[in-house]
Amino acid sequence: xxxxxxxxxxxxxxxxxxxxxxxxxxxxxxxxxxxxxxxxxxxxxxxxxxxxxxxxxxxxxxxxxxxxxxxxxxxxxxxxxxxxxxxxxxxxxxxxxxxxxxxxxxxxxxxxxxxxxxxxxxxxxxxxxxxxxxxxxxxxxxxxxxxxxxxxxxxxxxxxxxxxxxxxxxxxxxxxxxxxxxxxxxxxxxxxxxx
Numbered sequence: 001x002x003x004x005x006x007x008x009x010x011x012x013x014x015x016x017x018x019x020x021x022x023x024x025x026x027x028x029x030x031x032x033x034x035x036x037x038x039x040x041x042x043x044x045x046x047x048x049x050x051x052x053x054x055x056x057x058x059x060x061x062x063x064x065x066x067x068x069x070x071x072x073x074x075x076x077x078x079x080x081x082x083x084x085x086x087x088x089x090x091x092x093x094x095x096x097x098x099x100x101x102x103x104x105x106x107x108x109x110x111x112x113x114x115x116x117x118x119x120x121x122x123x124x125x126x127x128x129x130x131x132x133x134x135x136x137x138x139x140x141x142x143x144x145x146x147x148x149x150x151x152x153x154x155x156x157x158x159x160x161x162x163x164x165x166x167x168x169x170x171x172x173x174x175x176x177x178x179x180x181x182x183x184x185x186x187x188x189x190x191x192x193x194x195x
Contacts, residue, residue: 041137043137053110083188
């Protein structure tokens with residue numbers, strides 16, 4: 001009996017192949033999407049707040065459109081600069097500084113009183129499963145950097161309970177969730193705020 005691939009299996013194979021190609025490329029890639037897959041983070045799900053933040057209408061969370069280290073360029077509708085990689089504890093401390101230090105440029109950014117690291121479920125909710133490089137809605141999260149850099153993986157606030165010292169993070173290029181040693185890697189940070 002001959003087995004044939006279903007459309008879903010073929011699409012999964014194509015996405016996997018695209019991930020492999022992206023991983024072997026030394027240049028920041030242009031977003032690649034499989035038009036045969038249903039969008040998991042379509043444009044209609046987000047509202048541009050016109051201040052460098054975006055509201056996820058499904059979760060009611062407000063997201064900073066750029067990673068820490070980048071700045072929102074309203075004229076070009078893009079994130080400028082390079083993400084700042086930091087250890088997990090430093091990311092938590094940086095968030096506290098943003099919330100408490102009135103001289104910090106991100107203090108009350110977008111009119112938000114309190115920013116925080118998202119938990120892993122919140123971070124995964126941003127994932128656009130039909131795309132890579134980035135695996136996010138590029139219209140609302142126009143991250144502009146090399147997706148092969150370690151900073152293209154974003155910390156969550158969720159420790160991996162079964163792996164002491166590890167924390168869950170989301171690969172912004174491939175949308176994959178992994179555990180990283182909290183003191184071993186300097187990863188990127190995307191901040192979130194409750195509506």
